Amino acid sequence: MSEKKGFFSRLFGARDAADDEVKSGQKTSEGRQGVTDRDAHDVDAERPDDDKEKAAATAVEDSEAGAAVTLREGLEAEAAVPVQREDADNLAPNANVDGYLEIDDENAMPVADTGPAVPDVEARHLNDVPVTETEGDVAPEIKERRTAPGDTVAEEQPASISDMPEPVDGIADDLPAPEAEPRSPVIDYPEPDVPDTPAPRSAQPTPTSAKKPGFFSRLRDGMSKSSEKLSGGVSAIFTKRKLDDETLEELEDLLISADLGLPATTRIIKALSEGRYDKNVSPEEVRDVLASEVARTLEPLQRPLEVKAGNAPHVILMTGVNGAGKTTTIGKLARKFADDGKSVMLAAGDTFRAAAIEQLQVWGERTGAPVITRPVGSDAAGLAFDALKEAKEKNIDVLMIDTAGRLQNRRELMDELAKIVRVIKKLDETAPHDAILVLDATVGQNALSQAEAFSQTANITGLIMTKLDGTARGGVLVALADKFDIPIHYIGVGESVEDLQPFEARRFARALAGITTDQ
Numbered sequence: 001m002s003e004k005k006g007f008f009s010r011l012f013g014a015r016d017a018a019d020d021e022v023k024s025g026q027k028t029s030e031g032r033q034g035v036t037d038r039d040a041h042d043v044d045a046e047r048p049d050d051d052k053e054k055a056a057a058t059a060v061e062d063s064e065a066g067a068a069v070t071l072r073e074g075l076e077a078e079a080a081v082p083v084q085r086e087d088a089d090n091l092a093p094n095a096n097v098d099g100y101l102e103i104d105d106e107n108a109m110p111v112a113d114t115g116p117a118v119p120d121v122e123a124r125h126l127n128d129v130p131v132t133e134t135e136g137d138v139a140p141e142i143k144e145r146r147t148a149p150g151d152t153v154a155e156e157q158p159a160s161i162s163d164m165p166e167p168v169d170g171i172a173d174d175l176p177a178p179e180a181e182p183r184s185p186v187i188d189y190p191e192p193d194v195p196d197t198p199a200p201r202s203a204q205p206t207p208t209s210a211k212k213p214g215f216f217s218r219l220r221d222g223m224s225k226s227s228e229k230l231s232g233g234v235s236a237i238f239t240k241r242k243l244d245d246e247t248l249e250e251l252e253d254l255l256i257s258a259d260l261g262l263p264a265t266t267r268i269i270k271a272l273s274e275g276r277y278d279k280n281v282s283p284e285e286v287r288d289v290l291a292s293e294v295a296r297t298l299e300p301l302q303r304p305l306e307v308k309a310g311n312a313p314h315v316i317l318m319t320g321v322n323g324a325g326k327t328t329t330i331g332k333l334a335r336k337f338a339d340d341g342k343s344v345m346l347a348a349g350d351t352f353r354a355a356a357i358e359q360l361q362v363w364g365e366r367t368g369a370p371v372i373t374r375p376v377g378s379d380a381a382g383l384a385f386d387a388l389k390e391a392k393e394k395n396i397d398v399l400m401i402d403t404a405g406r407l408q409n410r411r412e413l414m415d416e417l418a419k420i421v422r423v424i425k426k427l428d429e430t431a432p433h434d435a436i437l438v439l440d441a442t443v444g445q446n447a448l449s450q451a452e453a454f455s456q457t458a459n460i461t462g463l464i465m466t467k468l469d470g471t472a473r474g475g476v477l478v479a480l481a482d483k484f485d486i487p488i489h490y491i492g493v494g495e496s497v498e499d500l501q502p503f504e505a506r507r508f509a510r511a512l513a514g515i516t517t518d519q
């Protein structure tokens with residue numbers, strides 16, 4: 001009996017603390033901050049006279065100069081690193097130098113090095129090079145741009161960063177002075193956890209209708225790693241056993257290890273305990289309680305990604321750490337929007353990675369969407385500005401802007417993201433209409449620190465969680481929902497277009513709990 005008392009006081013003590021945390025406004029969206037100060041990787045810029053708006057926009061940005069030339073130095077360092085892949089032995093025989101497979105099937109996804117996302121992040125030397133070490137290195141060589149049929153490619157850019165255009169004198173004077181912006185705090189988060197399972201490499205060509213029969217089974221199959229852990233664990237704990245202190249503790253451990261977080265774990269245990277203590281409960285009953293508590297947590301955040309007709313165009317900014325799935329997700333969304341009859345334009349704002357630009361061009365070809373590109377190393381904010389201008393001129397419905405992956409604790413890279421937001425607001429102060437954070441489910445609890453840091457920099461309006469098929473850590477979506485008020489638009493449960501599913505809380509909860517039916 002004393003054991004029972006000890007467990008419950010621990011449980012409810014934890015629950016009260018968790019409730020207090022949520023109630024006391026720790027949901028981070030309430031604490032979102034504005035954009036931060038500039039970075040200066042385009043300080044050498046020289047802009048053509050005929051592009052006055054862009055020059056004005058970037059000149060205003062440049063007038064905020066004062067920061068070190070951090071990004072450029074980072075780029076220079078990246079250029080200085082040999083392009084030899086460390087994991088060459090693991091690549092498929094037909095992979096190209098960037099690790100992507102050459103895929104003929106138009107529904108198949110470009111498959112990069114689908115090894116664990118976080119090791120990939122760690123291999124991304126741009127993020128790893130301290131800026132002080134890069135001084136004096138040569139500027140990155142600009143790779144020749146490959147123009148795919150159907151692409152709209154904005155004007156040619158100079159061949160190196162130091163050749164980039166200078167601001168046009170006087171233009172900036174016509175613009176409102178930039179407001180003083182708070183510096184974003186540098187959050188010293190730990191490096192992402194190593195994912196437990198690499199994402200699969202298979203590419204499955206599938207139809208594009210999200211509502212066709214089999215939607216739930218696709219979701220259930222995609223989430224099988226998470227559901228097997230939970231469902232199998234529940235069966236192991238509750239088969240022919242009473243619900244008592246011991247089984248509840250085992251369940252608590254299971255839920256925590258499945259990344260659901262303490263607040264949700266506490267609620268689930270409380271709901272299960274009510275009226276059932278000291279009685280036999282079946283694993284099915286436990287799964288039902290688990291699913292309904294998870295659904296209750298997630299339902300308020302289920303929100304479709306809507307393109308509003310009043311926005312011309314509707315601008316979607318895609319953000320996230322390296323390898324989270326931003327570019328691929330943009331491609332899948334482009335397909336979905338095009339299927340809905342929307343005109344789509346893509347901006348290849350990941351100007352750090354040639355493969356990301358090419359990857360987006362491939363998606364542009366497949367979906368008929370023009371792709372605005374710049375050479376590797378170009379100013380991403382200038383590219384975003386150009387793309388929005390062109391999208392307006394062409395009456396495009398949706399402009400999606402890709403961005404380079406960045407670790408959330410690299411201040412200068414996060415500042416570049418803030419700059420993109422500021423610059424596009426000069427053309428449309430309501431843009432971006434959606435700033436989406438793409439989260440890789442395999443990083444588990446690290447997703448929480450990513451959500452916090454990106455919210456502070458880019459005022460994140462929605463989440464897309466990818467790679468749920470590659471991990472048993474899908475429960476982290478529940479922990480995110482407990483901590484942040486950020487709507488969830490889509491989840492990725494595989495590599496095909498169809499595997500990017502509109503988020504439905506109830507179905508997700510049932511699939512997570514290992515319930516095999518949709519009803």
Ligand SMILES: Nc1nc2c(ncn2[C@@H]2O[C@H](COP(=O)(O)OP(=O)(O)OP(=O)(O)O)[C@@H](O)[C@H]2O)c(=O)[nH]1
Nearest residue numbers: 112199322323324325326327328405466467492494
């Ligand atoms: N299994 C699986 N793989 C996915 C999913 N979403 C994306 N991927 C794969 O994840 C890998 C990385 O995706 P990218 O779109 O290149 O990631 P990114 O965020 O643009 O990467 P950076 O440009 O480095 O920042 C690719 O191989 C994608 O096919 C998913 O839901 N499931």
